Amino acid sequence: MRYKEYLKDQLPAIITHVLSMLFCVVFLSAVDVQANIILILLLIWFLIAASYIHIRFFFRKRYFAELLLQLERLDKKYLICEVMEHPILTEDKIYHMLLKAANKSMMEQVSESKRERKEYKEYIEQWIHDVKTPISAMKLLCENNKSDTTRKLMAELEKVSHYTDQALYYARSENVEKDYFIKEVSLSEMIHAAVAENKQLLLQNHISVEVNNCDNTVYTDEKWIGFILNQIIANAVKYSGKEPKIGFEVNSKQGQVVLIIYDNGVGISEPDLPRIFEKGFTGQNGRTGKSSTGIGLFLCKRLCEKLGIGIAVKSESGQGTQVELFFPKGDFVRVQE
Structure with a gap:
């Protein structure tokens, strides 16, 4: 609170005092009161009024400063209305009552929104679990009736499975701590499991896979890293680009185990690179006929933050992309030298 602003608020009271003083001067002059007595009276009046306004400013400023400090x-x-001291002035009591009523209404709305959000999330999770059953059944039918058509269908089913997993993990990403199990896992085994899960997709797109020096073990959640x-x-x-390939390798640097996934695809343009982890951002590649949602890398970033894993992307347009996952290394992590 500034003194100038406070005086502006007190302007009606100041004007009232000035008019009252003028009326007093006129009245006392009319009844033949000596001028020096009127002057002394006006001086005392002015000192009392000015002192009151100044002292009130000091107490109000301290009161609001304490409120702002509590809020901070x-x-x-x-x-804030629950922890602030009960006000003394009637005007402050009314504002406090209004604040508590607004806060109560807001809390009720928030609780209702949380309840609806929880119910919707539970429905989505249940729907995803239910839809996975026919997807698994269709995959089994395709495996038992292999042909060019069923292989193509298997590749599309893998895409559908990825999209359902994406929706499920998006629903759970806010509460990773309620659904994870940290244990020692082999990076090589996780890589081969991910490649196997995407087998038909890789085969249909003629993508070769390279796995080099990935025998390290780390402590993490296998399911979330698999996603x-x-x-x-x-x-x-x-x-992917011409003669497409995906490679995996592991390095150890600066007290971390670094899993590197690289490809020789179309890459990411320099202006888009800083924004690839933003939710819904598709970039130039996503606007050139690709069915991009802008959710995949956003989820990867969020899950890595929840699991305490670093993630970075290096890329140049037309030169492929390299994704690095940084696993913390300590006495509980064994690294194969």
């Missing part, structure tokens, strides 16, 4: 310290700002690898592989397939 709160993680949940909307709880991240699937997303990266799906992107590499979607944006």
